[in-house]
Amino acid sequence: MNIHTYEKVWLIAALVLIVGFIATVTYGSVGLGIAMIDDSEETVEPGELGEDERFADPRVEQVGENEYEAYVVAQTFMFSPDPIEVPAGSEVTFYVTSRDVIHSFSVAGTNINTMVIPGEVATMTVEFDEPGEYGVVCNEYCGSGHHNMEGQLHVVEEDEFDMTELSVEADDEVETGDEATIDVAVENRMLEELETTVTLEIDGETFGEDVTVAGGETETTTFTVDTADLGEGDHDWTVTVDDYEDSGTLTVVDELEEEDDDDE
Amino acid sequence: MMTMSNAYIDDFPAEAKVIRAAFYSSFFALALGGVFGVIQTLHRTGYYRFIDSADYYTVLTAHGVFLVISFTIFFLVGIFTWAVTTSLDRGVEDLRFTWGWYGLMAIGITLSGVAILAGFTDATDISASVLFTFYAPLQGHPMFYLGLVLFVVGTWLAGVDWFRSWWAWKGENPDERIPLPTFMVLTTMLMWYIATLGVAAAILLFLLPWSLGWIETVNPLLTRTLFWFFGHPVVYFWLMPAYMMWYVLLPKVSGGKLFSDPLARVVFVLFLILSVPTGIHHQYLDPGIAEGFKFIAMTNTMFLLLPSLLTAFTVVASMEHGARQRGGTGYFGWLKALPWRDPVFTGMALAGLMFAAAGFSGMVNAGMNINYLVHNTFWVVGHFHLTVGTAVALTFMAVTYWFLPQVTGKALWSRSVALGQVVLWFVGMTFMSNAMHRAGLLGVPRRTAEPQYDGFEFEAAVGSIGELQAQIALGGILLTLSLVLFFANVIGTGLNGRSDDLPANEYAGTLSGPEDAPLVLDNLKLWTAIAIVLVIFAYTFPLLSIVDRGGLFGPELNPFPVSIESVTLLAFAVEHLAVGALESLSLPGLLEVIR
């Protein structure tokens, strides 16, 4: 076979280029650790995500000192949780699955990008060095509302990040002279201990109590308010723990009616 | 009638008629696809939105299917028929058979086309807004899938037709080498037979029975993988005819000869063996496929660069040879001697140049881990508007200016308009595709009606999103104008009278001919066997693994028929019609149905 010299040179240069490309990609995988989305996860039943321990309640969980896992469900035409909140300086492993059709989970302007196929769980581990807010888009056509499918990913300052959940149970209505109780449950979903102060403000008066919540635990603080001091009428209260707040109204009445408390 | 010329129609009048029919079918699809293209451009960029965003996806499906299935494939069966009959110098074996496959293709695409277009009207619940890739569980009307099957079977029979011609010719010329154009047709068709097995399996075993309700569920990853088994090689089915034009026609219009016949054969053999075992590179980001399989697909893909790089050399070398025959001199001075006045030449040269740019963005796509940044973004749309949208489409439009007189016997209406048309396409595509690539790098997704979101904004590195949108809209409008010029020429030529002063039906000779090519290159059985073995290597384990994980028919999953939308829409429409308003065919309504 008769090949022109220049063409031989070109052929060799082309082969070198190709081998070079394969080498750089291999370096990216092995050297830089850019792993591909793969088949490491077991399949799931897309119709039974409600019973799945990871996806029944889509959320972020802390699994190590700076390590988190995010369980994300994509469905027409939304992502949950939304927004996804993680701290800067962390390593987050995303587990993403779909409830219905093929979607994608793509964080705009980054290389966080995966297809989301019903029945399969896409997983990828991402390092977040800096705080920032990103948009999450579905970049696979998933039906007529595809263009409305979006979410948010918030990477917050490490010292501003917590996974505290506040729930308050309080009496609505008490008789004058009785004690009103306000139970404040502080759940700490992080691994390390949480030291904080639970503050109750009612009628301009502030009560505070320091609490220490162990990792993964819930501590309940109970405030008792003497209604004699408050007097009859409506009293607005606010419970604050760090940045979380809950509020309500306590009504103090002369005598508690048996029924119909709604109608004045 | 006295004929003075040696045009194709003079030698093969009956075949010329089939080719004309194929061309006109192709141009009709191009016109429809072009209209939907400009609607999309203006809608997406927000300059002019007169359709509901939910209908955007019907427009997008039509744009994709009409352009990459009907426009390209009807055109290529035309030029393949030309290539076989001209290079073997014999008519088709049985004209009824030839019309038969053309008819089957036409019926098939009509069924699919009607199913897609019915998505615009609420008068029927037929719809197939599933896009060109029809990923399950999105479900189209059975007519859509059935039409695609008939169309593909039509192309299979077309291949049979060309093989029959070759076998008959071989019987009479046992010791001759396969003429280059026929060799290219046969290798392309062999690749196509292997490639279409994937889509045939996806449709016949799963999607069609599922859309008819015969089976309850499908495995979305399996049908998707079978689609891409076909979905990547189909791009070579579009590209190889364009390559053929660069090999057999471009050197001739440049005024010279093809640099090397043996290398041309090597290139087509490489395409035959490497096109199919690469499809998984479209699934780099799919969960459920192991990294190793993706790596194999990537390696094959990278080696598939080789035939394209070899083609770049041969094409440029042949052009230079032509230019020097025309009196060109100097290292670069020969460029001036090329026939830039000829739209056939200029169109192909500009198409080739853009294909080089497309090669670069393609290498980025092929790079497994860089792909994370661009996968399914607008970048990819920019990429394939350079490949199929320019390297193929512009080449096809340029060679139309040569073929149309050959198969109609009429002189081209206007060479100047034709030159303006190909140059305008180049400029328009430059604006559009550049902005698409850049927008993709910012994370702007493809396939979306309104790439603007409530919760965040894309941040441009250079300029602004608004400028990118403007650039895309400008490009889209220039491309539309270019299409208008193209159709003016096709119609103008059709209205011309019969000319007896047409160039002869010839293709390029070679500097280094088939006698320099080892005989083994013509051993089609060997190359087909190697191609099949490579496909088995690349696909057996991924497919087995996918079936093993998700089951042959996948998990319990409701089909997502896009036609149900129109049923809901119908209810809404009736309601709204009563008050005389059809506005906002309500997403809330859809959401309820879907959940």
Add this chain to the structure above:
Amino acid sequence: MRISKAGLLVVLALLAPLLVELRTVLSWINVELSVLETAVVGAVLVAIVLVWAFLPENGEDEDTDETADRNVSNGD
């Protein structure tokens, strides 16, 4: 004319990719052009090409145009 009319058309067309890519390339060296500035640069480039094309070459007379357009048939 130094090049044929068709050649000139193609050269002008090739300015389009040059121009749109130039903006990106210049941004790497921290030169950010606005759309208007890019358009002005484009107009200047077009003008330069036109002047170059129409300036008579040394010792050549006006029938260059004809010469360049002579061989324009389909190469046969």
